[in-house]
Amino acid sequence: xxxxxxSVDTPPKASLSKLKKEAIHCRNCPLWKNxxxxxFGEGPAKARIIIVGEQPGxxxxxxxxxxxxxxxxLLDKALxxxxxxxxxxxxxxxxxxxxxxxxxxxxxxxxPSAGEISACKPWLLGELRAIHPEVLVIMGATAARSLLGxxxxxxxxxxxxxxxxxxxxxxxxxxxxxLLRIRGSDEERAAAYDAFVRDLRLASGRPGGGSS
Numbered sequence: 001x002x003x004x005x006x007s008v009d010t011p012p013k014a015s016l017s018k019l020k021k022e023a024i025h026c027r028n029c030p031l032w033k034n035x036x037x038x039x040f041g042e043g044p045a046k047a048r049i050i051i052v053g054e055q056p057g058x059x060x061x062x063x064x065x066x067x068x069x070x071x072x073x074l075l076d077k078a079l080x081x082x083x084x085x086x087x088x089x090x091x092x093x094x095x096x097x098x099x100x101x102x103x104x105x106x107x108x109x110x111x112p113s114a115g116e117i118s119a120c121k122p123w124l125l126g127e128l129r130a131i132h133p134e135v136l137v138i139m140g141a142t143a144a145r146s147l148l149g150x151x152x153x154x155x156x157x158x159x160x161x162x163x164x165x166x167x168x169x170x171x172x173x174x175x176x177x178x179l180l181r182i183r184g185s186d187e188e189r190a191a192a193y194d195a196f197v198r199d200l201r202l203a204s205g206r207p208g209g210g211s212s
Contacts, residue, residue: 016045019126023096028119031097031112036061041092041127049089049203050133050167051075052124054142054175058107061098066091071177078176078193082200090131094146095120117146128166135203136167140175148172160202173199 014022020040026032039056042065059069067075079086095116100107112120124146128136138144138161144152147166154174161170174196182189 016130023123029116031099035097037064038096039066041090043090047090049135051089051091051137052143053093053139055093055095055112056098066093074176078197078200081197083204092127094124094143112142121146133167135169137171137203139173171202
């Protein structure tokens with residue numbers, strides 16, 4: 001199990017419904033200007049597991065829901081294989097607005113800056129505080145930076161993370177979108193996907209997850 005000092009600020013004290021209403025009007029950074037809407041988390045208010053990704057993508061920005069695009073479909077598949085039911089988890093992102101740049105008629109994803117991650121952090125911490133999850137799954141570098149600080153390295157530190165300040169059990173893994181970008185062989189893609197499922201099994205409590 002890896003040990004890290006979480007990056008935890010004081011979150012707003014509010015219910016999920018109030019947080020969502022307030023987040024819609026957030027102007028803490030400029031990302032709202034080009035986004036269609038705020039994409040807040042979704043799931044049961046008493047979820048045992050919270051899953052945190054980076055930011056909404058193009059389809060999420062249009063739909064107003066997290067993880068409904070290609071990465072979301074891959075996440076759903078991996079969760080099922082890991083023995084997890086997405087409908088029983090709270091799924092959200094570290095950044096609530098879609099950051100993009102135009103290329104012709106396409107909106108290309110842009111990685112959030114440190115300032116943008118910091119500006120959106122109170123909403124994420126508010127979700128954590130309202131739900132009090134038993135397990136927190138952190139997917140990708142942006143979510144890791146928001147909650148665990150900038151010294152964490154996902155590929156090196158993935159697995160169980162000791163961070164009781166944010167959740168009793170914390171699992172660090174890759175973002176499913178990274179699996180979609182692999183240009184290697186079928187065997188390499190399959191191995192990377194299997195490793196992702198093993199990480200998720202740490203959250204489910206099923207055997208075969210292993211530990212870092």
